[in-house]
Amino acid sequence: MATPKEILNPLRNSVSYSLDASPTATFHSPPATGSFMASLAMRAAAKQLKPFNTEDIKILLLENVNQTGRDILTAQGYQVEFLKTSLPEDQLIEKIKDVHVIGIRSKTKLTAKVLQEAKNLLVIGCFCIGTNQVDLEYAAKQGIAVFNSPFANSRSVAELVIAEIITLARQLGDRSLEMHRGTWNKVSNKCWEVRGKTLGIVGYGHIGSQLSVLAEAMGISVIYYDVVSLMAIGTARQVPTLDALLDEADFVTLHVPETPETKNLLSTKQFELMKDGAYVINASRGTVVDIPALVKAMRAGKIAGAALDVFPNEPAANGDYFTTDLNGWAEELRGLNNIILTPHIGGSTEEAQRAIGIEVADALVRYINQGTTLGSVNLPEVNMRSITLDESNHARIIYIHRNVPGVLRKVNEILGDHNVDKQISDSKGDIAYLMADVSDVRHEDIKDIYDSLDSLSSRIMTRVLY
Numbered sequence: 212m213a214t215p216k217e218i219l220n221p222l223r224n225s226v227s228y229s230l231d232a233s234p235t236a237t238f239h240s241p242p243a244t245g246s247f248m249a250s251l252a253m254r255a256a257a258k259q260l261k262p263f264n265t266e267d268i269k270i271l272l273l274e275n276v277n278q279t280g281r282d283i284l285t286a287q288g289y290q291v292e293f294l295k296t297s298l299p300e301d302q303l304i305e306k307i308k309d310v311h312v313i314g315i316r317s318k319t320k321l322t323a324k325v326l327q328e329a330k331n332l333l334v335i336g337c338f339c340i341g342t343n344q345v346d347l348e349y350a351a352k353q354g355i356a357v358f359n360s361p362f363a364n365s366r367s368v369a370e371l372v373i374a375e376i377i378t379l380a381r382q383l384g385d386r387s388l389e390m391h392r393g394t395w396n397k398v399s400n401k402c403w404e405v406r407g408k409t410l411g412i413v414g415y416g417h418i419g420s421q422l423s424v425l426a427e428a429m430g431i432s433v434i435y436y437d438v439v440s441l442m443a444i445g446t447a448r449q450v451p452t453l454d455a456l457l458d459e460a461d462f463v464t465l466h467v468p469e470t471p472e473t474k475n476l477l478s479t480k481q482f483e484l485m486k487d488g489a490y491v492i493n494a495s496r497g498t499v500v501d502i503p504a505l506v507k508a509m510r511a512g513k514i515a516g517a518a519l520d521v522f523p524n525e526p527a528a529n530g531d532y533f534t535t536d537l538n539g540w541a542e543e544l545r546g547l548n549n550i551i552l553t554p555h556i557g558g559s560t561e562e563a564q565r566a567i568g569i570e571v572a573d574a575l576v577r578y579i580n581q582g583t584t585l586g587s588v589n590l591p592e593v594n595m596r597s598i599t600l601d602e603s604n605h606a607r608i609i610y611i612h613r614n615v616p617g618v619l620r621k622v623n624e625i626l627g628d629h630n631v632d633k634q635i636s637d638s639k640g641d642i643a644y645l646m647a648d649v650s651d652v653r654h655e656d657i658k659d660i661y662d663s664l665d666s667l668s669s670r671i672m673t674r675v676l677y
């Protein structure tokens with residue numbers, strides 16, 4: 212519990228940067244380069260709100276989050292600890308106990324078991340697209356917001372896949388390896404142009420549709436399968452089933468999220484349905500392809516080549532880890548011809564990582580300083596006009612609560628003695644998020660409001676910013 216001094220003077224080292232949380236503001240992915248200083252400067256105008264009931268904000272950044280993100284968070288005066296790798300579960304549990312914010316990428320598993328130890332945690336930043344590594348529902352039930360970067364690395368993945376399509380069709384990986392070993396092996400047998408071939412895209416979202424445009428520019432025909440009906444770009448064509456796609460495609464590439472439905476989406480039966488000599492590309496999640504079944508299909512010559520960027524078990528750090536200790540079939544994969552194996556680098560470009568750093572760090576700052584949940588993947592999206600510099604005795608109340616009848620009446624009884632300038636509330640499933648700005652409040656009032664709200668039975672998390 213904070214001392215009265217801490218209550219009046221939290222976040223001592225903070226600097227006065229804050230975002231204008233205009234309700235009409237919309238989010239755009241930040242430009243990839245050159246915008247970082249502009250992004251910092253943009254933040255100079257509005258009033259800095261301080262959390263009433265927490266001490267200095269402590270942030271743990273894992274998995275080598277880009278410098279852009281680190282700089283934005285450090286400039287806020289937050290205490291930022293940065294690690295290049297992810298952490299094993301026991302160390303993660305120890306570290307997460309203490310922090311208000313954690314920033315991760317695709318490796319760190321924030322399970323219910325880990326999150327239940329995170330008593331101070333306000334928000335999780337996934338500095339990537341996928342959020343399958345986080346138990347989103349459990350986080351929401353604890354009032355922990357989760358943000359990601361929905362499309363800042365999509366182009367990078369699409370470009371990698373284009374490179375892989377040609378590399379597989381021309382067996383470039385094998386020729387290059389042979390040359391590295393000193394062997395000249397000039398062959399044209401089963402090497403193809405990609406012009407006129409058919410690319411089957413499974414999952415026509417941000418990455419799939421971007422890839423569609425690039426592939427058509429090279430004279431490739433594009434078909435796609437998605438669980439929802441989506442507008443075709445260019446002359447691409449949606450097909451009704453996965454089987455229909457497998458039947459027609461020369462190249463099959465996967466761009467679906469990791470869900471129970473996408474586990475082993477390509478397995479023995481699907482490989483059998485594919486054309487003889489077709490190619491498989493997976494830069495989505497390792498669980499989406501049944502790898503032992505792929506090994507069999509490649510040994511049988513049914514599948515002529517594959518590119519895998521993702522694996523069911525991926526190491527936490529760089530090093531000699533791609534062995535059978537990590538995945539039982541690693542040696543078998545390494546022994547196949549015409550297979551490109553990459554260490555989950557689909558989104559690993561300077562452009563993507565810089566843009567993600569800015570986008571996710573900005574979302575975290577908005578959430579910490581303003582309570583704005585726009586872009587959150589697990590809480591209702593709520594935004595409200597900022598408290599301005601001339602509104603000195605205002606406080607922003609954030610009350611995350613179970614979505615049950617009668618809560619608003621109780622909240623408004625508590626706020627009723629004050630002037631509520633503006634208020635907004637929204638829910639997502641069982642969780643509701645209420646934000647209210649009250650004016651003419653003294654610090655003692657803030658404590659009363661905080662304590663009263665925090666003792667309601669519907670409470671998940673109470674925050675007061677002032």
Ligand SMILES: NC(=O)C1=CN([C@@H]2O[C@H](COP(=O)(O)OP(=O)(O)OC[C@H]3O[C@@H](n4cnc5c(N)ncnc54)[C@H](O)[C@@H]3O)[C@@H](O)[C@H]2O)C=CC1
Pocket residue numbers: 340341361362364365368413414415416417418419436437438439466467468469470472473494495496520521555556557558559
């Ligand atoms: N290799 C890497 O470094 C990267 C990998 N990824 C992975 O790629 C995935 C896709 O990314 P985005 O295109 O940005 O996602 P997205 O959400 O924009 O698109 C996914 C599409 O898959 C569809 N879908 C979902 N379940 C399906 C199913 N069972 N069958 C067919 N379609 C299904 C959805 O309707 C949606 O259109 C991410 O979830 C992430 O796991 C993302 C970025 C980098």
Ligand SMILES: O=C(O)C(=O)COP(=O)(O)O
Pocket residue numbers: 316317318338339340341342364555556557558559
């Ligand atoms: O954005 C994603 O979902 C990715 O898979 C990329 O993950 P990474 O940031 O490279 O750990």
